[in-house]
Amino acid sequence: MIVTRFAPSPNGHLHLGHAYSSIVAHDLARAEGGRFLMRIEDIDGERSKPELADEFRRDLEWLGLEWEEVPAQSTRIDTYREAANRLAEMELLYPCQCSRAQIAEQAAKQGPEGPIYPGTCKCIEIDKDAPVAWRLDVERAAERIGALEWEDEVAGSQKADPSVFGDVILVRKALPASYHLAATLDDAADGITLVTRGADLFQATHIHRLLQALLGLPVPRWHHHPLLLDETGKKLAKRRGSASLADLRNAGEDGPLLAKQLRSHILPTGISFEKA
Ligand SMILES: Nc1ncnc2c1ncn2[C@@H]1O[C@H](COP(=O)(O)OP(=O)(O)OP(=O)(O)O)[C@@H](O)[C@H]1O
Ligand SMILES: N[C@@H](CCC(=O)O)C(=O)O
Ligand SMILES: [Zn+2]
Secondary structure, X not given: OOEEEEOOOOOOOOEHHHHHHHHHHHHHHHOOOOEEEEEOOXXXXXXOOHHHHHHHHHHHHHXXXXXXXXXXXXXXXXXXXXXXXXXXXOOXXXXXXXXXHHHHHHOOOEEOOEEOEOOHHHHOOOOOOOOOEEEEOHHHHHHHHOOOEEEEOOOXXXXXXXXXXXXXXXXXXXXXXXXXXXHHHHHHHOOOOEEEEEHHHOOHHHHHHHHHHHHXXXXXXXXXXXXXXXXXXXXXXXXXXXXXXXXXXXXXXXXXXXXXXXXXXXXXXXXXXXXX
């Protein structure tokens, strides 16, 4: 049975891009008589606002979606720790204390989300009194596992290229996991068979596929859908204050009608789909 999910972070209001994302995931599951889940990704306590989770539920309800909610990330901390410990025992993690500024200075290459960490800390003694992040030694991990592939319903078969982001952080300085580790573990625990999300997370899948192999997790399929852009051609984003679903809802707009339009790719003036 197909199981999909919508996994929003409660760090800002949902916008039309999220409406589209949740509808795509919902419909892909429903078309096959499958399950559609929502998982609140609130691992970043500092940036998360618990009251937004309730707002997200009202938004999805307003759109006319039905879902099953699985436990939020903040309740799964032990699983993340356990997996990080296993990777550490496999000698695949190393500590890093660099600041963003130091990384930008050291980096010679740019990745999809900014400078690629050049591995400076691999052989450095750490300062026991300062916070430490743990990075995956991607080259060593990939060597141990060998070639991997993954299947995207939209883009087709992909050869995994886990080095795209360099040695990614799996355990953050103040948090038990990074997005990559938490989301990969959660998708496995939730029995997700079709990871449905925006194309902004396409490259992340290379890492997730490697983590699945390292941790012996089941391998789902992926569906990366196109992003919605604003009038300036930038991705609609919570942090840029894109018009929120909550505002539309509170203004008495018709949720099911909006959902129907998004399904037919009819967008409000100024909003467009990113070209593949
Ligand atoms: N502009 C967009 N168009 C389509 N899907 C989007 C857009 N923005 C986010 N999504 C998707 O919504 C889902 C939940 O994302 P999440 O709440 O973590 O947002 P995010 O990407 O951090 O959002 P933002 O960039 O708006 O802060 C992800 O699958 C993401 O790809
Ligand atoms: N909450 C995740 C999205 C999770 C996913 O769909 O993999 C984010 O910050 O982008
Ligand atoms: Zn470092």
